[in-house]
Amino acid sequence: MTQTRGDAAPDIDRGVRLAMYRSMLELREFEQRAYDMFMQDLIAGTSHLALGQEAIAAAFGVAMRSDDWTFCTYRGHAHTLARGASMTAAMAELMGRGKGLTGGKGGSMHLTSVEHGAMGSYAIVGAHLPIAAGAAWSAQARGTEQVAVCFFGDGATNIGAFHEALNLAATWKLPVVFVCENNLYMEYTPISAVTAVPRPAADRASAYGLDPILVDGNDADEMYRTALDALMRARAGEGPSLIEAVTYRKGGHSRADPGTYRPKEEVAAWMERDPIDRYRVLLLELGVSENELAEIERGAREAVDLATEEAKAAPLPGPDELERQVWRDGGAAWRN
Amino acid sequence: MTQTRGDAAPDIDRGVRLAMYRSMLELREFEQRAYDMFMQDLIAGTSHLALGQEAIAAAFGVAMRSDDWTFCTYRGHAHTLARGASMTAAMAELMGRGKGLTGGKGGSMHLTSVEHGAMGSYAIVGAHLPIAAGAAWSAQARGTEQVAVCFFGDGATNIGAFHEALNLAATWKLPVVFVCENNLYMEYTPISAVTAVPRPAADRASAYGLDPILVDGNDADEMYRTALDALMRARAGEGPSLIEAVTYRKGGHSRADPGTYRPKEEVAAWMERDPIDRYRVLLLELGVSENELAEIERGAREAVDLATEEAKAAPLPGPDELERQVWRDGGAAWRN
Amino acid sequence: MAELTYRGAVAHGIAQEMERDDRVYFIGEDVAAAGGVFKTTGGLLERFGPERVRDTPISEEAIVGLVMGAAMTGLRPIGELMFSDFLATCWDIVANQIAKTRYMTDGQVELPLVLRTANGGGLRFGAQHSQSLENWAMAIPGLKVVAPSTPTDVVGLLAASVRDPDPVVFFEHKGLYAAKEDVPEGEIVDELGTAKIRREGDDLTIVALAAMVPRALEAAELLAAEHGISATVIDVRSLVPLDTRTILDSVRHTTRLATVEENPRLCGWGAEIVSIVAEECIWSLDGPVVRITTPHIPLPSASALEDLAIPSVNKIVESVTKMMV
Amino acid sequence: MAELTYRGAVAHGIAQEMERDDRVYFIGEDVAAAGGVFKTTGGLLERFGPERVRDTPISEEAIVGLVMGAAMTGLRPIGELMFSDFLATCWDIVANQIAKTRYMTDGQVELPLVLRTANGGGLRFGAQHSQSLENWAMAIPGLKVVAPSTPTDVVGLLAASVRDPDPVVFFEHKGLYAAKEDVPEGEIVDELGTAKIRREGDDLTIVALAAMVPRALEAAELLAAEHGISATVIDVRSLVPLDTRTILDSVRHTTRLATVEENPRLCGWGAEIVSIVAEECIWSLDGPVVRITTPHIPLPSASALEDLAIPSVNKIVESVTKMMV
């Protein structure tokens, strides 16, 4: 795939590449573990895994400034962790523990870690696009050169909030990067069956006076260059970008979904394009040793092991948590 | 302006032209009268006049099949009357009379005459685009070759419902014609100040896989050809059209607005392009006699005179009307 | 008599009506090829074809607008909103357009449509996928509001909703989808605006809806067995029209009233019923009423918290015994 | 003391807060260059500049989303929704996002924001531009809800709302914009969650809000003069937090309760207050309560009908005298 602005960018630092690799592995290990724990009924509710889509979250995680902001969806474990949020607290949150990222209140679909710039996971499709634009407005108003990065799916390009956010962000030249992770499906329905244009985001960029940006979301280097470029433009006051990163889920839409509606050959072809496998090959080509990679892989696995153990040991939220944090005063009182 | 599909269309029938002229005159006379009556406090509430924009409603009124459907906005007197709705009942409605088009319940912003295919005036910007698409879906499902025509302003192109309706209509190839009357202002704010592209509708057509159609909304002939073509395509199963018709209000946004935010020169230039004045010149050039035109003009004026007198004589709605027509059973009971 | 789940009753009910009336169409997200994310609409595409059963984009305003426009021009469409929480994304079309159009047009426009949606909590889906929003609809003049608690009622009330000439918002409770029941053979058609007395008692009237009905019934058994309190349990089923007669008659008999609502505390249907009683038969009351509700908070995700939030059998028993002192 | 209209109090209140705190920004449709369609925000652009006072497109979801995103990252923004009816077009962001985010993030995200909007009927604008929607907001946990009835309260409660760390929906009544009052000089800051007793009486408590307050007061004078009934009139001012203490104390004293609501009948704030009374001080009541509301209908446009729909002074007098028999 083409059209990335980053094509002519200088080569990527070894350290950056290893950081992306480590990040992708952590996201992969974490979510695979979460999946196992769902299957063992150690985690209740639902979950939406980004297995197979890790390159996008990891590349942005590495490319962003620590005071930039991430806004993501119910499929937001990866984006939240990629900013540095605690894996233990994230796992504890999935398990409904009191020490979870949001104390058990938000759950899998609402991971948040404000101290890491992970400003929330939004479970209603499209809503967070205008909210991310609002953070960008605040950066613009306060002159802080912070950037808001907003991740969403292909399906989200068909909802009204997408349109309103894009138009306003472009008109006001807000420092926001909209990243459409086009994994070809909105839940179980192929995006092509319900969308008037073949490229749900890239083919709409011109409606907001923006350039189309279509990239291979399974190519970590390409994602990184694209991210850097969009972040730089936003920081320089050149306004928003709309990036369409084409990718694919390894599994179903959510916990309950085996994903059988996807043609076998399509799945097989995409499994060949796993972003982590590809990156490993690239890193070896670039001279990183097998040993070094194995070390990183072990590190990621151990980090997830530790997080899992710690999360399992965390207590359940106490009953008095129920009516806390509706208001700033810490409580939920609506009357005197 | 260019890009109309109708450029190569055959010449327009004399009868059609006279019908459009008569229709434009009626709309003009009616709304001028309504304005006077507002000023005399014979009409309460608010009103949004389409003075100066009559060519669009008139051309579609003449071009549409009698079983086609019109969906319009709070600025919908013209579109409703152009379908043949009773001027008396429309005037009575503005005056809050019981014999009004909607019995005094809807008022100026909600004129409706289902028997004439005027399926309602919708006062919340954008809402009627998906509703019109729904009527088109019903025509498609039932195979009736009816077309839904949906009129809205430039400002409506920035609201989410616009995007959702356009995408779905294009994907399902629904027989609906979306007509953006770009009068350069959303209420008091220039549309260019709040929109990311110069042509709010035409520059967005490609986001829905549609061709851009930009026409002079003050040129009745061009509007008529464009309308015919879009209606024909819809009836033939070729899907929706999105037409941007550029026009201008003679007055303010609504009753309360003197429109002083518009530059004097801009107003003056547009007043030169009055669709009725221009059409009169054209008709004379085409050999219609001064007498015949004067006759039509007198006819329109007299029709409005009569409607006004009849409306003034109509009774107020009785108190038992208040709780009627919430439900099909005619009443408003929500309990036994 | 065949056993049917509440989940299965949805497809059964839709099929019954699509079979009967070819103006009935059905659209929503993932409803056709995939059979619905709650597996409530499986088989409909195969049976009625892609013209009548159709997948939409994620465009709730378009879904609901489409249903509205189709209803006014000759179809009798059913639209699905996957979770009731998403009503918020199309609330303008529901509350400002669908609800008001018949009145604003003085009856010229008729809207025989049904919006079905999965409502309610208990599945650990968190604050944006667990709400009980029947009150939102009840507060809007021009909407009928239905919320069945059993598979048979799903079929019968859905049929009544599809046949109703006015717009109906139909709240299915996702916590009940697995519930089973023997359902009568043949066509089932129920009536809107009729509450059902699920249990008769003399000391107290408990009014409940949807997933709170089985809990109220269980609580009533405990109240009888352990506290000697004999409760009537009324399943409201339909909030608009509201069967006030059944409720008021019962309160006149038992002299005490408790309502059990899953929705948050303020301005719920419980408040409406309590107010009607306070206006119309306050002299029949032998003591204060009690509204048992979720606290006025967004719903938490963790099991440990969600179970505390939504009224439980124990909570009902406790609140009633405290009030009956 | 200077005379100020309710309309003028809006700009005055916003200016007071923008002057004090440079994190206060203000956006909306036609609010800047045009000064607002109700002329409530004139002069703010000139005074505070185009960075802090800004016109938006017709994109209610974007307006409200922007305000939310800005509030969580350091601004204290005010967003205008031109008519409260348009809340429906952005209800997801208001009810599902703004209201729930503090709770869902366990307090990590704070949203000090205000959504101002023109509410209410009486101007013959019809069903889509006349609604009284304070109940919609009241029913959502996580929103504070304010509705002033006087110019002084507009300034003071707006200041309190802007300074409040939680999201506030601020309902201005468009029927009151022309109302005038002498307003104190200097900074005015009021307190949310405090009702005001506007008139003291012994026989009856009338609870009213916004445009219904002056009508209730007028009715109270008539009740005293013509029927010998002495009424307390309470202006609720803030629905969340709700000053139940003032209301319950008054009902305990007068033993009778009437509520006067402009919103349609079902599930309004009146029902909530009646229910609280029925739960907590039913023994203090000396007779049935009465809720005076608009019927459960969309609002009609014609003057002759709209005047019948919204509670009038006469309607209040009639309902109260009937109940007090």
Ligand SMILES: Cc1ncc(C[n+]2csc(CCOP(=O)(O)OP(=O)(O)O)c2C)c(N)n1
């Ligand atoms: C407004 C709204 N409608 C529907 C849903 C239900 N839903 C959750 S995820 C999803 C599919 C989203 O697809 P896409 O945007 O492509 O993101 P992906 O899940 O593929 O990452 C749907 C329909 C929702 N959460 N919000």
Ligand SMILES: Cc1ncc(C[n+]2csc(CCOP(=O)(O)OP(=O)(O)O)c2C)c(N)n1
């Ligand atoms: C959702 C919504 N937001 C705001 C308004 C208030 N409003 C009424 S008309 C209007 C301007 C509409 O501009 P445009 O679409 O260009 O149509 P025009 O009035 O120029 O015909 C606005 C903002 C509304 N009715 N609905």
Ligand SMILES: [Mg+2]
């Ligand atoms: Mg997707």
Ligand SMILES: [Mg+2]
């Ligand atoms: Mg305009």
